[in-house]
Amino acid sequence: MADLEQFRDETRSWLEANCPPEMREPVRGEDDIYWGGRRATFKNDAQKAWLEACVAKGYTVPMWPKEYGGAGLSAPEAKVLREEMGKIGARPPLSSFGIWMLGPALLHFGTEGQKQRFLNEIARGEIRWCQGYSEPGSGSDLVSLQTFGEDKGDHWVVNGQKIWTSYADHADWIFCLVRTDKENKYGGITFMLFDMASEGVTTKPIKLISGSSPFCETFFDNVAVPKSYGDDVPAYVGTINRGWDVAKYLLGHEREMISGADGGERQAAIGAAMKRHASKTGDEIDPVLRAELAQFDVDALAYAAMGEKFLDEIKVGKAHPAQPNMMKYAGTELNKRRHELVMAVGGSRSLEWESEATESGKPAKNWLRTKANSIEGGTSEVMLNVIAKRILDLPGA
Amino acid sequence: MPLYHNEDQAMLADTAAGFMAEEGNIAKQLRHWRDRNCKDGFGHALWKQMAEMGFTGMLVEEADGGLGMGHVEAGIVLEEIGRNLTPSPFLTSSVLAATALKHGSADLKGRYLPGLIAGDSVFAVAIDETAKHRPSRITTRAEKSGNGFKLSGAKSFVIHGSSADMLVVAARTSGADDDADGITLFAVPKDAAGMSHDAVRLVDSSMATHTRFDGVELDGDAVIGEIDGGRAVLDAMLLAGRVGAAAEGVGVARGAMDMTVDYLKQRKQFGRLIGEFQALQHRASHLYSEVEIARAATIKAQQLLDGGSAHAELMASVAKAKVAKTARLAVQEGVQMHGGIGMTDEYDIGLYMKRERALAEFLGDANFHANRVAELSGY
Ligand SMILES: Cc1cc2nc3c(=O)[nH]c(=O)nc-3n(C[C@H](O)[C@H](O)[C@H](O)COP(=O)(O)OP(=O)(O)OC[C@H]3O[C@@H](n4cnc5c(N)ncnc54)[C@H](O)[C@@H]3O)c2cc1C
Ligand SMILES: Cc1cc2nc3c(=O)[nH]c(=O)nc-3n(C[C@H](O)[C@H](O)[C@H](O)COP(=O)(O)OP(=O)(O)OC[C@H]3O[C@@H](n4cnc5c(N)ncnc54)[C@H](O)[C@@H]3O)c2cc1C
Numbered sequence: 001m002a003d004l005e006q007f008r009d010e011t012r013s014w015l016e017a018n019c020p021p022e023m024r025e026p027v028r029g030e031d032d033i034y035w036g037g038r039r040a041t042f043k044n045d046a047q048k049a050w051l052e053a054c055v056a057k058g059y060t061v062p063m064w065p066k067e068y069g070g071a072g073l074s075a076p077e078a079k080v081l082r083e084e085m086g087k088i089g090a091r092p093p094l095s096s097f098g099i100w101m102l103g104p105a106l107l108h109f110g111t112e113g114q115k116q117r118f119l120n121e122i123a124r125g126e127i128r129w130c131q132g133y134s135e136p137g138s139g140s141d142l143v144s145l146q147t148f149g150e151d152k153g154d155h156w157v158v159n160g161q162k163i164w165t166s167y168a169d170h171a172d173w174i175f176c177l178v179r180t181d182k183e184n185k186y187g188g189i190t191f192m193l194f195d196m197a198s199e200g201v202t203t204k205p206i207k208l209i210s211g212s213s214p215f216c217e218t219f220f221d222n223v224a225v226p227k228s229y230g231d232d233v234p235a236y237v238g239t240i241n242r243g244w245d246v247a248k249y250l251l252g253h254e255r256e257m258i259s260g261a262d263g264g265e266r267q268a269a270i271g272a273a274m275k276r277h278a279s280k281t282g283d284e285i286d287p288v289l290r291a292e293l294a295q296f297d298v299d300a301l302a303y304a305a306m307g308e309k310f311l312d313e314i315k316v317g318k319a320h321p322a323q324p325n326m327m328k329y330a331g332t333e334l335n336k337r338r339h340e341l342v343m344a345v346g347g348s349r350s351l352e353w354e355s356e357a358t359e360s361g362k363p364a365k366n367w368l369r370t371k372a373n374s375i376e377g378g379t380s381e382v383m384l385n386v387i388a389k390r391i392l393d394l395p396g397a
Numbered sequence: 398m399p400l401y402h403n404e405d406q407a408m409l410a411d412t413a414a415g416f417m418a419e420e421g422n423i424a425k426q427l428r429h430w431r432d433r434n435c436k437d438g439f440g441h442a443l444w445k446q447m448a449e450m451g452f453t454g455m456l457v458e459e460a461d462g463g464l465g466m467g468h469v470e471a472g473i474v475l476e477e478i479g480r481n482l483t484p485s486p487f488l489t490s491s492v493l494a495a496t497a498l499k500h501g502s503a504d505l506k507g508r509y510l511p512g513l514i515a516g517d518s519v520f521a522v523a524i525d526e527t528a529k530h531r532p533s534r535i536t537t538r539a540e541k542s543g544n545g546f547k548l549s550g551a552k553s554f555v556i557h558g559s560s561a562d563m564l565v566v567a568a569r570t571s572g573a574d575d576d577a578d579g580i581t582l583f584a585v586p587k588d589a590a591g592m593s594h595d596a597v598r599l600v601d602s603s604m605a606t607h608t609r610f611d612g613v614e615l616d617g618d619a620v621i622g623e624i625d626g627g628r629a630v631l632d633a634m635l636l637a638g639r640v641g642a643a644a645e646g647v648g649v650a651r652g653a654m655d656m657t658v659d660y661l662k663q664r665k666q667f668g669r670l671i672g673e674f675q676a677l678q679h680r681a682s683h684l685y686s687e688v689e690i691a692r693a694a695t696i697k698a699q700q701l702l703d704g705g706s707a708h709a710e711l712m713a714s715v716a717k718a719k720v721a722k723t724a725r726l727a728v729q730e731g732v733q734m735h736g737g738i739g740m741t742d743e744y745d746i747g748l749y750m751k752r753e754r755a756l757a758e759f760l761g762d763a764n765f766h767a768n769r770v771a772e773l774s775g776y
Contacts, residue, residue: 275776285776291764294771298763301712301770302694302719309400309693318401330686385675387682392658394681396673 022046037128069123098122113232132176168216191243210368259331269297329383332373421483438604439484448516467703472644479648494520521561523552558606646720718766
């Protein structure tokens, strides 16, 4: 414990010296988030300095081993770092699907060569990844996917279409599920990694109800994907035709992340903040709305306790392997309720779509965005199916 | 502290689960005493056995002959009590009254704790005066008289009131009905002259009383804690009781859920197990999520209370409110998914529904505690 306290002191002074004041302001818009990648530009010098300081220290991926660009922190140390960053309101230096999704899969399934190359690139924010799972005909029933890679010896020729590929138009590389054996449903999928600049890859944005368009349809037209990028750097993760195992592992991570179990804002109570907000704008919160806020806070604080319990149990291997599905279900449904309440407290003001007061419709756009929480990464209905089968052991299909 | 049971606690949980399932089960206790129209609503032999297990005095400090355990441990026993619907004075005696007596004089402790620890005594707490929990308002009065007090007023829904060897009574010794200050707690012995009980059986077969105090004369040494300064003791007692009631509620919810999920795996309709129908699967899965979350909130509240945290009160209300809603969902879904037989007395699922309703009202219902959460959060 004394060590942890020392680590806290060191972290505090390091943050004091390295986190620029501009990076301690709340994130206001998309361009306040740095996603990295070949084509990325910094919004300002502070953003650049903050990233570079964190990269040098391994703080873009604090728990990854040092040789792969991390800081090699233990879970309690990482928690201290999060807490100290939280206290000064520090922005995350880098957001990326590489960190959240591909990284954990490579740490688990990757070869040494893959880890050396890809993890370091991700940690430094050099390459931006996107996730090619869903297809127009394969969403919840992901394993029915049709995108096909024809084996040509030293490479595949990939044809097909993906959909909902978040930020595909900004991504440098894609981790992609491709069918390589048409006979075998689960055992015929390969988890491939390839460059979005490859000949035959095109993307087309999908506009969302929130007005923004971070999503794409992604088309593969005779894309040649080599089987290897060099010594010990295969172009696929795990084994050929065994990509489903990797995909499932990664989905587990994705669900944990979307659930907000690790302490995102969606866990916190909002009643007090909403009251402050309302009194600032001269509004009143009527008793029925207050009651709804109170009921919400009960659920949010209870969920926060569940998040803590879940993470504690994961650390010692006590959590049921299907528990992330439950966390994802409960967490995302809660988050949707949260934003319904934020809209209700704001009243007519929160309807303003293009106004300075709402920073161009931030409350409404956030509210609309949350509706996807219970769809992306597996829908709530699919989560409930998994709980029924794997945890409650109910019969049937 | 990690939010799961440590090794000792896990061992206690195993022991308590085995004991309650064996000795405290529905057939042996709840149905047995109910069908005999037992005036106590619980069995003294089981209470004695619980003493032998070391349960009755688990919250009593070691210096006073108890085990000096915490609310996590008491919660473990309560969860098993809830799961088996075991009628028992554990919550009123070993949690509520024991917490109050922590603040009592050495004399009071010496008089009452040995009986509790041995499983010979049963205690009740008399706080509420109306059908809804409202401890901020206390109208029962105790006036100075000689070197003691004269107690007058009435309390309602005193659980185990007529079986109790001692009642912890919250009365006003000064100030107006709604004042925070001016409360004093008294340990009123069973045979106090001027105390009368009007006993009623409740929906869950437990016994409660409407208790009247007509100038009950009490010695000065019946005072628990300080004269006029009883609010703090009352609050501590309520806090322990609420966290305990939440734990019991988790047990009720889990018991009802387990029964229901089992039933879904056995009952066939339309040539299939009804557990194959997605309409029921999703509701069962949702219920499971809620029960897990309610349980986590309860363990969190127990740990905060044991750690003396300033957040314990907020989390206790979160737990009580969350559990009340969750257990309600569990019993309602339980009866519904059992179909017609869920409505019969022969099947146990309806007993869970009855217990849930009584427990939800005890020490504040879901709305009361959601309101507390709002108040404690400053809105
Ligand atoms: C904002 C957002 C970001 C996303 N990002 C990505 C990404 O980066 N990469 C990527 O590959 N994908 C991404 N997705 C796709 C996402 O994973 C799919 O949308 C999701 O898996 C659901 O598939 P679907 O849209 O085809 O819906 P469908 O599977 O067609 O489902 C339609 C409805 O039917 C229900 N349903 C389906 N099957 C069952 C069943 N067996 N039982 C009961 N109900 C059922 C569903 O719950 C849903 O309500 C994203 C989606 C969104 C909305
Ligand atoms: C108070 C009372 C009075 C009654 N009076 C009469 C009477 O006078 N005469 C008479 O003949 N009967 C009577 N009944 C019987 C009543 O009609 C049945 O209880 C009812 O049809 C349900 O059947 P079940 O009890 O066998 O439940 P089940 O059919 O076993 O159902 C158990 C659960 O499974 C669900 N379930 C079953 N099939 C499906 C499915 N395909 N999809 C989704 N969920 C499903 C049900 O909704 C229920 O929640 C009475 C019942 C009660 C409780």
